[in-house]
Amino acid sequence: MPNQPVIIIISLLLGLCSGVIMHRSDFCIAGMFRDLFLFRSSPLLRSLLLLITISMLLFEAARLIGLLNYQLPSSLYGLPSLANLFGGVLFGVGMVLAGGCAVGTLYKLGSGNGSAFFALSGLIAGSTIFAEFHPAWKQFSASTRLADVATLPQLLSLPKPLTILPLVTIFSILLIFWQRQGMMKRPSIVKGYLQPRTAAVMLAGIVFFSFALIGMPLGLTTSYAKIGAFLENLAAPEHFATLEYFHAQGFRYYSPLAHHTLSAGAGPAWDGLSLAQFPLIIGIVGGSAASAILMGKFHISLKLPKAQIISALLGGLLMGAAARMAPSCNVWHLLGGLPLLSLQSILFTLGLLPGAWCGSKLLTRFVLKA
Amino acid sequence: MTETEKEIVVIDVCGQICPSSLLTALREINQRKNELRDGKLQLDIITDNHDSINRIAEAVSNMGYQVSLADQGKQFRISICKTDGAIQK
Numbered sequence: 001m002p003n004q005p006v007i008i009i010i011s012l013l014l015g016l017c018s019g020v021i022m023h024r025s026d027f028c029i030a031g032m033f034r035d036l037f038l039f040r041s042s043p044l045l046r047s048l049l050l051l052i053t054i055s056m057l058l059f060e061a062a063r064l065i066g067l068l069n070y071q072l073p074s075s076l077y078g079l080p081s082l083a084n085l086f087g088g089v090l091f092g093v094g095m096v097l098a099g100g101c102a103v104g105t106l107y108k109l110g111s112g113n114g115s116a117f118f119a120l121s122g123l124i125a126g127s128t129i130f131a132e133f134h135p136a137w138k139q140f141s142a143s144t145r146l147a148d149v150a151t152l153p154q155l156l157s158l159p160k161p162l163t164i165l166p167l168v169t170i171f172s173i174l175l176i177f178w179q180r181q182g183m184m185k186r187p188s189i190v191k192g193y194l195q196p197r198t199a200a201v202m203l204a205g206i207v208f209f210s211f212a213l214i215g216m217p218l219g220l221t222t223s224y225a226k227i228g229a230f231l232e233n234l235a236a237p238e239h240f241a242t243l244e245y246f247h248a249q250g251f252r253y254y255s256p257l258a259h260h261t262l263s264a265g266a267g268p269a270w271d272g273l274s275l276a277q278f279p280l281i282i283g284i285v286g287g288s289a290a291s292a293i294l295m296g297k298f299h300i301s302l303k304l305p306k307a308q309i310i311s312a313l314l315g316g317l318l319m320g321a322a323a324r325m326a327p328s329c330n331v332w333h334l335l336g337g338l339p340l341l342s343l344q345s346i347l348f349t350l351g352l353l354p355g356a357w358c359g360s361k362l363l364t365r366f367v368l369k370a
Numbered sequence: 371m372t373e374t375e376k377e378i379v380v381i382d383v384c385g386q387i388c389p390s391s392l393l394t395a396l397r398e399i400n401q402r403k404n405e406l407r408d409g410k411l412q413l414d415i416i417t418d419n420h421d422s423i424n425r426i427a428e429a430v431s432n433m434g435y436q437v438s439l440a441d442q443g444k445q446f447r448i449s450i451c452k453t454d455g456a457i458q459k
Contacts, residue, residue: 026421031388038389044421099387111418114385188424189439190446299418299444301385308387368393 003257004275010213010257011276014206015283016290018218021206022107023288024192025199029330030095030104033356038364043186046178047196048334053171054204055339060164062212073216073253076336077150078327080343083141087326088333088348090318092355095330096363098122098315099308102221102329105316106281110288112300115312120224122316127221128228129317130324131266134245137325152341163341192295207335214276215255215262217336221323222251222266223277228320230268245324266324311367315359376409376451378458382416384445391415391422392429399433399450406435412451412458416442423448 001007021027028044035042062068095101098119100108105123108116130137149155153163178184184197207217225246233240240246249265251273262272292298304312323329326348328337337345381398383391395415405411417423423446427437430450438457440447449457 024420026419028388028421031421035389112385113418115387186421186424187428188420189427190420190423191441193420193424296443297418297445299384301418304386308390312387363387364393367387368390369397 001255001258001262001272001275003259007214007255007257007275008279010209011279012283014210014214014218015280016287017283018103018203018206018280019107019110019284019287019289020291021194021199021202021287022103022284023111023291024194025196027107027196027199027203028100028104029334030099030101030356033092033352034096034360034363036353037357037360043183044196046175046184047200049171050175050184050197051200051204051207051335052338053168053175054201055207055335056164056168056171056341058204058208059211059339060161062208064161068211072340073251076216076332076340076342076344078344079148079150080146080347081141082144082146082347083137084326084344084347085351087322088351089355089358090322090351091326091330091348092352092357093359093362094126094315094318094320094322094355096315096356096359097311097367098319099312101331102224102319102323103218103284103331106220106284107288110285111292112289112298114300114302114304115308117302118304118309118312119316119319122313122318123221123224123320123323124228124231124316125313126317126320126322127225127266127324128232128320130225130321131229131232131243131245134243134324146347147343150343152343152346155343160341167341203335211336213257215253215257216276217332218280219273219328219332219336220277220281221320221329221332222264222273223281224320225266225324226268226274229266233268307367311363376412376455376458377405378412378414380414380416382445383422384416384418388419389422389425391417391419392425395426395448395450396429399430399435406450407452409452409455412449412455415448415450416445417448418445426450 032042032045099115105116105119153160229246246267249263251264255262264271264273333345333348383394430437435450436453438449
């Protein structure tokens, strides 16, 4: 693969910036969905809508001028099925129980948060367990196809700009209304706090750079499967050899920096995904740790009630498996797929809502008694 | 009741699953609202989560209590007491 060091360095930088931004603004996507049901108010969810709206505009503008015109990753432009919806539901339950999503877990881990450590262990275990039922799930996904097109404009037989424009207009009106009402700003007494709306603008820029330079939006969870696969291969090599999921290279995307299409899979090999995802993961954890240290707030806290340890592990496990089933995690679908109006991502997001509701019920019933 | 007789209850929720800080704070306030209202109690929550601090401050002020934040190096201490009571450090 040509230009490998450049791809690694850029991914690392994107991760470092994301880590700092997410730590300073506490940009917790799991919390955004959870609070909608737990407290019937989710001020941070408005910032997520801002991020998605900006990305819609940026991606479409870039596509129109020919900047993002290469072939997009297969799991963004795959055909929608019930697998996306169910994956979203399960992911929603998992992220609330774990107290952070696929990326939230990383920035929380970077600042020394104890529950994030257990959530990450769960994520790795869940991604690995998926390989056991992957063949059955693949069949389920194929037999529950909901459309033979991949995006909303294709489904509506409309040109892409004509589908994007009304959505961007509606979202912008909402956002302007909230801005005028003062609802986009979070009152904060914490020094060094970054407003989530500012974080949203910055993160939209990061996802855009990732798309333009790396060839895909931010993604992480395949690497969790890779870590699990590596460990399983060490512990039980004979069983590992029978797992089809870890031996396939089904993921393809065009890498603008490598100037050709890279393929990848969930196996422990160094491939087109490890190249971009591992530096990103290290970057997010490192960026958040640096930000916490600069604020004087880096602090490892592992003293947790037992119920929370179980909840974080179990939530991580569900999230890890769900991210393989969906396929892909919330960051990929919300920040990458939704702005492109991918039907898979729309279904995943629709699934997140009942999932987060269910997770909130479980959390307050069994883990954090209010 | 003089301020020196006020009981201070300290709850450390660092590193816990979100939204533990907010839920713990709300639960304690509800359970001990009489003592809080009478100025007999000050509730100190130790946390390291930015968003929880914002949310606790917002929710608790809306409930009519006084909130103050102290930066304690690695963590923050959020002190909650009745509106006209003096926060004890």
